[in-house]
Amino acid sequence: MRNTARKLFLEMAVIVLVAAAAGAIWNREMLYVVWTGASGETVKPVPASADQGGIPLPAGLMQVKEMYDRKEAVFVDARDEFAFAGGHIRGALSLPLGQFEAKSAEFAGKVPFTAEVVVYCNGYGCHDSMTVGKKLISKGFRQVYVFEGGYPEWKDGKLPVEGRNP
Amino acid sequence: MKKGIGKYFPVVVRIGLGLVFVYAGILKIMDPVAFAGSVAAYKILPYNLNYLVAAILPWVETTCGALLIVGCRVKAASCIIIAMNLVFMAALASTIVRGLNVDCGCFRQGGDKTPAWVAILRDVAFLAAAIFLARLPEKRPRFFNSSNPE
Numbered sequence: 001m002r003n004t005a006r007k008l009f010l011e012m013a014v015i016v017l018v019a020a021a022a023g024a025i026w027n028r029e030m031l032y033v034v035w036t037g038a039s040g041e042t043v044k045p046v047p048a049s050a051d052q053g054g055i056p057l058p059a060g061l062m063q064v065k066e067m068y069d070r071k072e073a074v075f076v077d078a079r080d081e082f083a084f085a086g087g088h089i090r091g092a093l094s095l096p097l098g099q100f101e102a103k104s105a106e107f108a109g110k111v112p113f114t115a116e117v118v119v120y121c122n123g124y125g126c127h128d129s130m131t132v133g134k135k136l137i138s139k140g141f142r143q144v145y146v147f148e149g150g151y152p153e154w155k156d157g158k159l160p161v162e163g164r165n166p
Numbered sequence: 167m168k169k170g171i172g173k174y175f176p177v178v179v180r181i182g183l184g185l186v187f188v189y190a191g192i193l194k195i196m197d198p199v200a201f202a203g204s205v206a207a208y209k210i211l212p213y214n215l216n217y218l219v220a221a222i223l224p225w226v227e228t229t230c231g232a233l234l235i236v237g238c239r240v241k242a243a244s245c246i247i248i249a250m251n252l253v254f255m256a257a258l259a260s261t262i263v264r265g266l267n268v269d270c271g272c273f274r275q276g277g278d279k280t281p282a283w284v285a286i287l288r289d290v291a292f293l294a295a296a297i298f299l300a301r302l303p304e305k306r307p308r309f310f311n312s313s314n315p316e
Binding site for chain 1: 199200202213214216217220222223225233241242243245246266267268269
């Protein structure tokens with residue numbers, strides 16, 4: 001009986017370990033960029049390609065709303081300044097993709113690397129938030145989320161906005 | 167020896183549960199970043215561990231499902247599925263307790279949300295099937311044992 005249980009446990013351990021190893025090998029690039037990009041022990045130089053940074057975590061509307069309500073996350077608007085001035089999530093900081101290099105040092109001076117950062121742009125068809133998120137990780141930010149629904153979904157949810165014509 | 171439909175019931179349960187877990191696992195393997203986002207929505211793990219779970223868990227699901235389909239190491243695969251289902255149900259119950267409105271992330275990532283209580287009921291059915299399979303006497307697959315047919 002004891003031997004049977006031991007054999008069963010051993011089989012379970014082997015199955016889990018083999019599957020876990022396969023998963024880790026299959027996703028090695030993702031895990032590598034997540035760990036190296038998010039280690040944040042030193043501020044890394046900006047890579048030549050935007051795609052060399054770590055991968056931000058996607059976040060849905062409810063998750064983002066909870067982060068907003070807790071007031072622990074910094075919201076970053078990756079759209080251009082004109083769109084930002086027209087309307088944005090209340091309290092968000094503007095960091096357009098086109099001006100990232102010019103503005104990122106100022107941003108890093110305001111926001112600690114350990115802060116939760118939520119980047120958004122103009123919804124599901126807009127990829128600037130993902131690119132800005134990757135660049136922020138490559139700068140040393142450790143917890144970067146991308147709100148893929150972006151400003152349109154936030155506004156449709158009747159959540160707090162501000163601007164000239166939100 | 168069982169007759170009629172009862173004879174095939176364990177095989178149907180085994181292959182059915184195996185197909186469910188292979189399907190669930192492959193959908194997540196195809197989009198690990200989106201699955202990492204679904205795991206992160208539960209707010210249980212630190213940031214980086216969401217990715218580690220997203221990298222490994224679908225492969226454990228797929229492996230266990232494949233073992234059930236081929237009828238190899240059925241008891242061990244069923245026990246792993248029991249353990250995974252208990253963890254899933256605890257995580258889903260915690261979202262209800264904490265008032266989180268998250269998609270369970272059980273199958274396709276994104277799209278329409280499956281309410282937590284629906285996902286828990288579904289997991290209860292999978293748990294029952296896995297317990298049923300785990301209690302069956304272990305048999306070697308027929309192709310390993312062709313000289314001694316049942």
